[in-house]
Amino acid sequence: MANETMKAKLVVIGGGPGGYVAAIRAAQLGSGVVLVEKDLLGGTCLNRGCIPTKAMLACTEVLDAIREAEAYGISVGEPKPDLKAMVERKEKVSEQLRNGIAQLLKANKVELVKGFGRLAAPDRVVVETEEGEVTIETEKVIIATGSEPARLPTFDFDQPAILTSTEGLELTEIPSSMIIVGSGVVGSEFATVFSSLGTKVTMVELMDRILPTEDERIATQMKRLLNKRGIEILTGTTIEEVLEYRPDGVKVKLSNGQELEAEKLLVSIGRSLNSQGIGLEEVGIKTGQRGEIVVNERMETSVPGVYAIGDVVGGILLAHVASFEGICAAENAMGLDSVMNYDVVPACIFTEPEIASVGLNPAKAEERGMEVKVGRFMFGGLGKALAMGKGQGFVQLVVEASTDKVVGCQIMGPHASDLIHEVALAIRLGATAKDIGSTIHAHPTLAEAIMEAAEAVHERAIHVAPARKK
Numbered sequence: 368m369a370n371e372t373m374k375a376k377l378v379v380i381g382g383g384p385g386g387y388v389a390a391i392r393a394a395q396l397g398s399g400v401v402l403v404e405k406d407l408l409g410g411t412c413l414n415r416g417c418i419p420t421k422a423m424l425a426c427t428e429v430l431d432a433i434r435e436a437e438a439y440g441i442s443v444g445e446p447k448p449d450l451k452a453m454v455e456r457k458e459k460v461s462e463q464l465r466n467g468i469a470q471l472l473k474a475n476k477v478e479l480v481k482g483f484g485r486l487a488a489p490d491r492v493v494v495e496t497e498e499g500e501v502t503i504e505t506e507k508v509i510i511a512t513g514s515e516p517a518r519l520p521t522f523d524f525d526q527p528a529i530l531t532s533t534e535g536l537e538l539t540e541i542p543s544s545m546i547i548v549g550s551g552v553v554g555s556e557f558a559t560v561f562s563s564l565g566t567k568v569t570m571v572e573l574m575d576r577i578l579p580t581e582d583e584r585i586a587t588q589m590k591r592l593l594n595k596r597g598i599e600i601l602t603g604t605t606i607e608e609v610l611e612y613r614p615d616g617v618k619v620k621l622s623n624g625q626e627l628e629a630e631k632l633l634v635s636i637g638r639s640l641n642s643q644g645i646g647l648e649e650v651g652i653k654t655g656q657r658g659e660i661v662v663n664e665r666m667e668t669s670v671p672g673v674y675a676i677g678d679v680v681g682g683i684l685l686a687h688v689a690s691f692e693g694i695c696a697a698e699n700a701m702g703l704d705s706v707m708n709y710d711v712v713p714a715c716i717f718t719e720p721e722i723a724s725v726g727l728n729p730a731k732a733e734e735r736g737m738e739v740k741v742g743r744f745m746f747g748g749l750g751k752a753l754a755m756g757k758g759q760g761f762v763q764l765v766v767e768a769s770t771d772k773v774v775g776c777q778i779m780g781p782h783a784s785d786l787i788h789e790v791a792l793a794i795r796l797g798a799t800a801k802d803i804g805s806t807i808h809a810h811p812t813l814a815e816a817i818m819e820a821a822e823a824v825h826e827r828a829i830h831v832a833p834a835r836k837k
């Protein structure tokens with residue numbers, strides 16, 4: 368392939384959940400689609416993010432279930448986690464999915480070019496492959512180069528004790544102790560995994576509460592549950608300096624003066640966007656303060672015919688958002704007219720129990736000056752949840768007071784990440800709490816909690832005791 372020139376209708380740079388989905392959607396609409404990927408198909412999501420973390424969480428869920436077996440009338444010995452075997456299993460899951468994507472690309476006649484792609488002009492992409500440079504002349508381009516873990520200058524990432532989420536997923540020996548810097552989604556999921564493996568976990572969070580972007584009630588309850596798992600949480604605290612790096616650990620000084628030692632320190636403070644070195648300045652594509660590529664509602668950059676999607680546009684850094692942006696950009700690149708709509712974006716956190724949210728929470732509704740009513744239902748009052756032994760958490764449904772239309776929902780509890788989609792669809796279709804409450808939900812199911820929360824908005828939930836009248 369050395370120093371070759373190719374022609375294409377569309378080149379997609381980056382094969383993560385944004386890029387590969389864009390390539391497939393474009394190929395459904397016409398021929399001549401090339402996908403450029405420098406590393407593994409599936410990007411962060413499939414190789415270092417969503418899927419590997421969920422594969423590890425599936426392992427620790429089994430571990431937790433065995434530990435709780437006695438409560439279900441089953442006697443088993445103390446389980447022994449084998450982290451190496453868990454990591455191997457996780458790799459197999461990723462590999463299976465990667466192969467699936469490769470097959471889908473082939474079946475859709477998307478040409479895959481392996482190498483680092485950059486824009487040489489709005490209609491020319493140059494790829495550095497192992498065999499040499501490949502120039503692709505193209506009508507349109509979609510940039511989907513994603514993001515990498517953000518690194519704080521406080522830490523020397525060459526030290527074996529300092530990890531980002533990427534290295535955290537590759538450990539094959541269970542650390543005795545771990546400091547997790549940042550208590551957002553990724554930090555909380557890692558805390559769940561490692562606490563279950565028996566690691567003594569301490570979370571250090573700059574803000575005054577964990578999960579700073581989540582509903583306050585949920586964050587408060589989750590803090591309690593993480594504490595119950597033995598996780599120490601220090602909020603309103605930062606790491607001022609590293610006092611000592613050792614081959615077997617690290618010693619740090621916190622902003623409260625306390626000194627802390629651990630075998631590993633995992634930094635999960637967000638993502639830095641992959642917008643460097645890909646020809647943006649040369650071609651005149653506008654970027655923002657964090658290096659995010661500026662796009663319009665059609666996902667088109669400041670240069671016509673060049674689109675950008677996914678983490679690199681710096682909006683909502685979630686795989687499903689990247690994929691939907693990819694579909695939008697691909698449709699526009701292939702001559703259709705598509706706009707992105709972010710009104711209904713479910714977001715999930717795979718802690719134990721899970722957290723899921725969509726639309727507005729009561730605080731956000733208030734910020735917008737919207738008068739809302741809230742209906743809540745506790746999983747502790749639900750037959751299926753108790754039968755499963757998963758009675759922790761609640762559903763909180765938020766509706767516009769004047770119209771009864773559902774505008775948001777927050778769930779903490781079993782299978783929250785699956786349950787949230789009933790409400791996502793309700794919001795999208797403009798359904799009311801009465802619509803949900805009057806829809807027969809099968810018994811016994813977890814989904815009944817959403818029906819009950821909807822009925823609770825109008826104080827007519829059957830399984831909620833009426834508020835005492837004064």
Ligand code: FAD
Pocket residue numbers: 380381382383384385386403404405406407408409410411412413415416417418420482483484485511512513514515532553641645676677678679684685686687688689
């Ligand atoms: P990426 O997935 O980052 O893919 C970009 C691709 O582009 C990569 O394959 C990269 O190799 C390639 N690339 C970069 N530059 C070039 C170049 N110049 N030439 C060629 N190729 C290039 N999101 C969820 O929705 N749910 C979750 O549960 C979830 N869990 C997560 C857990 C962790 C630990 C992390 C880190 C993230 C998680 N995310 C989750 C976020 C999710 O992974 C990202 O939002 C998503 O992967 C973004 O997709 P993308 O296609 O924009 O970029």
